[in-house]
Amino acid sequence: MKIYNTLTRTKEEFVPIEPGKVKLYACGPTVYNFIHIGNARPICVFDTLRRYLEYRGYEVRFVQNFTDIDDKLINKANEEGITVKEVAERYIQEYYTDTEGLGIRRPTVQPRATENMDTILEMVKTLVDKGYAYEREGSVYFRSRKFKEYGKLSHQPLEELESGARIDVSEHKEDPLDFALWKAAKPGEPSWTSPWGEGRPGWHIECSAMILHHLGKTIDIHGGGQDLIFPHHENEIAQSECCNGVEYVHYWMHNGYINVDNRKMSKSLNNFFTVREVAEKFGYEPIKLMMLQAHYRSPINYTLEVIEQCQASLERLHNCRDRLDFALANACQDPTEGEDAFRAQIDARVAQFVEAMDDDLNTADGISALFEMVRDINSFLAGTCSRQAVAYVIQKFDELCQVLGLLYNRKKADSLDSEIEELIAQRQAARKAKDFAKADAIRDQLTQMGIQLKDTPQGVQWSRR
Secondary structure, three states, X not given: XXXXXXXXXXXXXXXXXXXXEEEEEEOOOEOOOOOEHHHHHHHHHHHHXXXXXXXXXXXXXXXEOEEOOOHHHHXXXXXXXXXXXXXXXXXXXXXXXXXXXXXXXXXXXXXXXXXXXXXXXXXXXXXXXOOOEEEEOOEEEEOHHHOOOOOOOOOOOHHHHXXXXXXXXXXXXXXXXXXXXXXXXXXXXXXXXXXXXXXXXXXXXXXXXXXXXXXXXXXXXXXXXXXXXXXXXXXXXXXXXXXXXXXXEEEEEEEOOXXXXXXXXXXXXXXXXXXXXXXXXXXXXXXXXXXXXXXXXXXXXXXXXXXXHHHHHHHHHHHHHHHHHHHHHHOEOOOOOOHHHHHHHHHHHHHHHHHHHHEOOXXXXXXXXXXXXXXXXXXXXXXXXXXXXHHHHHHHHHHHHHHHOOOOOOOOHHHOOHHHHHHHHHHHHHHHOOOHHHHHHHHHHHHHOOXXXXXXXXXXXXXXX
């Protein structure tokens, strides 16, 4: 497998630190509101990466954090007259509602920043002791220029980074490029005791501490949105490598932005959508497919047409899977002519999928391989086939869908509505008795119930429209 490494700006062969095992970290949400569709992209991308690595046989330890102490949470708590902890708890639960709706598997560990305060304080103290950080009026800042490789992830010279740096009036930095590791407490804010007085951690140190605590000093893959390259991930590298004295991350992966109708998503432009809002109109699964049908590093343009196309594409997948269930129930016992060639064709589609996903997690081409498999399956099911052949196809089809995290809402064959089955049986009996008026009436009744019938060589197949 090859991964595009933001650090080197090249595709590199993926070689884990420990054979057969992968340490994976992805930056999670700041839990002060519902997640928006931009937040959903890295959630979907790195869930898929984790699934694919496991499909390829790796044991993956996947950590994704919650930032549960931050200016945004403090402001939200003040607006609503509740505690910061109450804000975090509420939106963590809302996050789980949305991610479960998207079919996202929970990480191996999902730590909160406030649960890792001891590690945060140890790291800050180490950086101060080594001379990489300094205290000013209860706050602690990192000396960015002292880390000679500062800027290596964003590939910007110090002069350009400096021109974009700002000093807040409340800060007392030695240099505009320096950043806060620890912030002195302000009246009314949550705080923790430290060697420099009451305070709370800076944003960047939180991820470094959670990685150190749960994954170790060096990890295989660190992921996040493109917007996090600078300053967040740049600062993570600086503080972690100076603290621990070893390389922090081997492979950096960053997903592209999401635009809405070719414009940057923004509340001021009134084109800002939460995952919940979109799901209420279109369901969660089309959002998931939209996130994966483009390569993760490419931008996505969210439009009404795009989400409706995703709905239609998912219907093709669901219909194909329903046809496979029906074919399995009605298949013959003995192999039929052409089954060996068909299995080889399905194997070729699986190889096509793997080749795409091995090429820097190219889900776009991987999904194309899946839909070409659907076309092959539909052609094959037009004739008679054996149970062994259908079972083999189901196994391969389900494996690819599981890697992509699709069809997770599909109803199982044994949960089909008994009333519908009974009506179909009555229609078949009427047709056999040549009572075509009754058969047509039953078909009309089923149509009104949203049930579509299809006569096949194996019998009558039905699906919900």
